[in-house]
Amino acid sequence: MNKIETKNLNLYYGTFHALKGITMSVKANTVTALIGPSGCGKSTYLRLFNRMNDLIPGVKIEGDVLLDEKDIYNNKGMRIDELRKKVGMVFQKPNPFPKSIFENVAYGLRVNGMNHASFVEERVETSLKQAALWDEVKDKLKKSAFALSGGQQQRLCIARALAIEPSVLLMDEPASALDPISTAKIEDLIYELKNKYTIIIVTHNMQQAGRVSDKTAFFYLGDLIEYNDTNIIFTNPTDPNTQSYVTGRFG
Amino acid sequence: MTHLDVELKRLKDEIVEMFELVTQQMKKSQLAFIGFDREIAREVNFNEKRVNALELKIDKDCENIFALFNPVAIDLRFVLAVLKINSNLERIGDIADGISRYVIGTGNPFDKELIDITRVNEMFVMAVQMLSDVQKAFDSEDTKIARGIFQKDDLLDEINENANSVIENYIRSHEGNISQSLHIISAIRKLERTGDQVKNVAEEIIFFLEAKVLKHVSEK
Ligand SMILES: Nc1ncnc2c1ncn2[C@@H]1O[C@H](COP(=O)(O)OP(=O)(O)OP(=O)(O)O)[C@@H](O)[C@H]1O
């Protein structure tokens, strides 16, 4: 069964055709990397799955986006807040709220009406552990999130996304601003999280795509050029454009 | 050219040098063996050190490219192929050296008749021919030439298979020449293995160009 899927998906920003007939499906408990030159539509594609593009004026979407085989756009039974509980997102720059470490992680629970103290505490601890941050912050949960380093803030944002127990995790260049140690932690984390989540990650780092993902999709100018097992993309890609891109000879 | 392209070009030049050096070694070992020329045999023996040094240098360069450039796709296959071609060529270098040592270590020149009936010189000619073909295949990135090598190897196999009975018969009538007969049969075995090494090189060339693995496949 496909966890998420798009069928002949077109997206326009006004008259600009940003995604061109993308058909792609992702199995549960896998990591898929989206790669491609800047402006090719990776972030746009990622944002389809939590309907973040809807907020942008002038956006027109055609085709189907399915989560657990159900359409998430033309589906009266699927409210956006319900969808966002199932689909978490982590952005390129860590964006903690101006609150304590604890409240950052608890935020999604509280918004969703889950306020029972011991339940929240337990969920915060579990999420911080999953995000490999617990040991570093367990003695300062009341401190401001801004007191954390960049890499810690990013893991905090991951913990925040995990707290509401989504089944899909979208990550848009989650490690691009981090040092190698934080990057390695996030990559290990992705590997661990695969057991419970379906992950789609945008990355400009080819080695990272190779290390973390099962499948890789190469986008170029709004087209999905090649979608294949990651080891094939990095050993013997089918399309000459994919080969040029992964070997750093593009354009 | 990207920085990686420059490094890959350098690597290609080095392995081409290795091809040339090893082919030279094989040609000279033929001259030494067939013409029973100790002078040339010593030269081969001396140049074996250069083959070994170049092998180490190429290994080191491949290692550096892996570590520093993380090559992928065709670049990755190229470096992997060079690494294996390098070790196959080095073994052919060993073989050329080994054959030359028979000349240095043997008392009398080989019996001309024995050389003729065993067809050992034909094997040398074919081994050198295969080496030069495989270098051409690598240089011009031509998998057709690479595939042509597999047939040529059949001749080496055939001569090698017949060699036992030929030598057996010869020894019956030339009991004084047992020791040189053994040298000749050893050289024949080594030349047969040279054919296998060249075939491995051809397989690596096809792998790097077409991403097809031909190892352990009977239909190529
Ligand atoms: N809000 C918007 N309004 C208009 N055009 C947009 C908008 N967002 C993105 N685009 C355009 O859509 C195309 C795809 O953008 P997107 O952000 O998806 O690219 P990307 O592959 O994520 O690039 P990068 O690697 O630089 O993050 C680009 O040409 C971009 O200019």
Ligand SMILES: [Mg+2]
């Ligand atoms: Mg982007």
